[in-house]
Amino acid sequence: MLAERQGERLPGWLDAVRQDDLPSLPTLAAGIDRGRDAVIAGLTLHGSPGTVEGHANRIKMPKRRMFGRAGFSLLRKRVLLAS
Incomplete structure (x- = not known):
């Protein structure tokens, strides 16, 4: 997803993370969800700060x-x- 700039795969990845049994991953998914549009743009667009x-x-x-x-x-x- 990162190397190939496939930000459209993020929602599916977040769903898979939420279904996992590891305790800290749902918290990570919730944090990414708060800035979902920005994260998808960062994974998709070609730009650098x-x-x-x-x-x-x-x-x-x-x-x-x-x-x-x-x-x-x-x-x-x-x-x-x-x-």
């Missing part, structure tokens, strides 16, 4: 590295020099 995630990571990483060790002025210089 990679570019946006890369930019967010580029901005947040220096902040995480310097948290508690340096002031805002040093953080500002590092961000400006990195861009």
